[in-house]
Amino acid sequence: MADLITHSCVALLWKVASTPGxxxxxxxxxxxxxxxxxxxxxxxxDLLGRVPAMALTTLRWQVPAIPEWTVYLWSPFHVPVGILVxxxxxxxxxxxxxxxxxxxxxxxxxxxxxAVDVLQTHLxxxxxxxxxxxxxxxxLGWIGSEATVLVVPFLLxxxxxxxxxxxxxxxxxxxAGYQAPPAK
Amino acid sequence: xxxxxxxxxxxxxLLGLGIDYAHVAMTAEQGWRWCLEAPAExxxxxxxxxxxxxxxxxxxxxxxxxxxxxxxxxAGDCSRVHVGDTVSVVxxxxxxxxxxxxxxxxxxxxxxxxxxxxxxxxxFIVLGAVLPWCFVTRSEGGGRVLAxxxxxxG
Numbered sequence: 001m002a003d004l005i006t007h008s009c010v011a012l013l014w015k016v017a018s019t020p021g022x023x024x025x026x027x028x029x030x031x032x033x034x035x036x037x038x039x040x041x042x043x044x045x046d047l048l049g050r051v052p053a054m055a056l057t058t059l060r061w062q063v064p065a066i067p068e069w070t071v072y073l074w075s076p077f078h079v080p081v082g083i084l085v086x087x088x089x090x091x092x093x094x095x096x097x098x099x100x101x102x103x104x105x106x107x108x109x110x111x112x113x114x115a116v117d118v119l120q121t122h123l124x125x126x127x128x129x130x131x132x133x134x135x136x137x138x139x140l141g142w143i144g145s146e147a148t149v150l151v152v153p154f155l156l157x158x159x160x161x162x163x164x165x166x167x168x169x170x171x172x173x174x175x176a177g178y179q180a181p182p183a184k
Numbered sequence: 185x186x187x188x189x190x191x192x193x194x195x196x197x198l199l200g201l202g203i204d205y206a207h208v209a210m211t212a213e214q215g216w217r218w219c220l221e222a223p224a225e226x227x228x229x230x231x232x233x234x235x236x237x238x239x240x241x242x243x244x245x246x247x248x249x250x251x252x253x254x255x256x257x258x259a260g261d262c263s264r265v266h267v268g269d270t271v272s273v274v275x276x277x278x279x280x281x282x283x284x285x286x287x288x289x290x291x292x293x294x295x296x297x298x299x300x301x302x303x304x305x306x307x308f309i310v311l312g313a314v315l316p317w318c319f320v321t322r323s324e325g326g327g328r329v330l331a332x333x334x335x336x337x338g
Binding site (some may be wrong): 003006007008032036037039040047048051052057058060061064068069071072073074075076077079081082085086088089092093094095096098122123124125131132135145146148149150152158 | 187188190193194195197198199201202204205206208209210211216232233234235239251252254272274292294296297299300303304306307308310311315318319322324325329330331332333
């Protein structure tokens with residue numbers, strides 16, 4: 001897995017690049033709709049699938065009575081099927097009319113998370129992208145498992161610049177008297 | 185189906201996936217545990233320890249690594265490893281007359297791992313501070329639901 005900062009930056013860049021322009025807002029920090037949900041979705045596979053497993057693994061060294069299966073129980077949060085189910089589940093916490101959109105944003109973020117993770121290489125094992133239907137594992141192996149540490153110093157300023165540039169563009173379009181397109 | 189029905193169904197599916205994953209992981213026909221089940225037959229089998237932690241250095245040629253299984257004895261040069269290091273080891277299983285040991289074929293050190301973990305912790309703290317601000321609760325149908333904050337969406 002890459003770190004949460006890398007995943008969050010990639011999710012923000014994805015949103016900035018993929019969301020079409022919207023009418024400028026009175027709120028200068030206004031960002032494309034669903035950004036927070038998308039970023040949350042990109043972080044959940046690690047927050048739910050890795051953090052508890054890592055904590056339990058370390059805890060078991062001191063408390064061996066903790067059953068081993070408790071470590072593995074969280075892993076489905078880090079496979080595509082689990083991410084889709086988790087997204088539908090989490091979306092139930094949102095208003096009825098927003099659930100479908102929220103589930104899509106969460107799932108999109110989660111799948112983007114996996115797309116970043118499969119770039120890495122690990123010794124002998126990849127990601128179980130087809131679990132539970134197949135134990136086929138896959139990773140592209142283009143970067144080392146710690147390569148993101150060297151990427152973050154560049155990725156973080158780039159993300160901040162991209163968000164700032166978007167805000168600036170929208171501000172300029174607002175100053176020029178932006179008019180929303182007529183409704184069809 | 186109601187909101188609670190969908191939630192219960194999704195929860196049950198996730199629990200089932202977790203149980204299936206645990207079963208598969210604990211019965212896999214590879215790894216240290218599998219070798220110990222029939223050590224004589226599996227003498228010389230390849231075992232992989234990707235991203236395991238060095239938890240003890242015994243002497244100049246022996247140390248222990250831990251992850252889900254703790255205290256796996258490893259035979260290999262200790263000059264480059266220290267307690268707390270993260271390593272990836274390719275080894276051969278050696279029953280060693282009742283004292284099983286993983287004999288190192290290749291060793292990969294991960295010196296940037298602590299930095300990566302630090303980035304993970306920083307990211308966790310930043311998200312914990314920022315994301316709750318991005319959502320609000322509101323009333324719907326006699327209950328409370330989450331909504332992305334209007335100032336963030338648009």
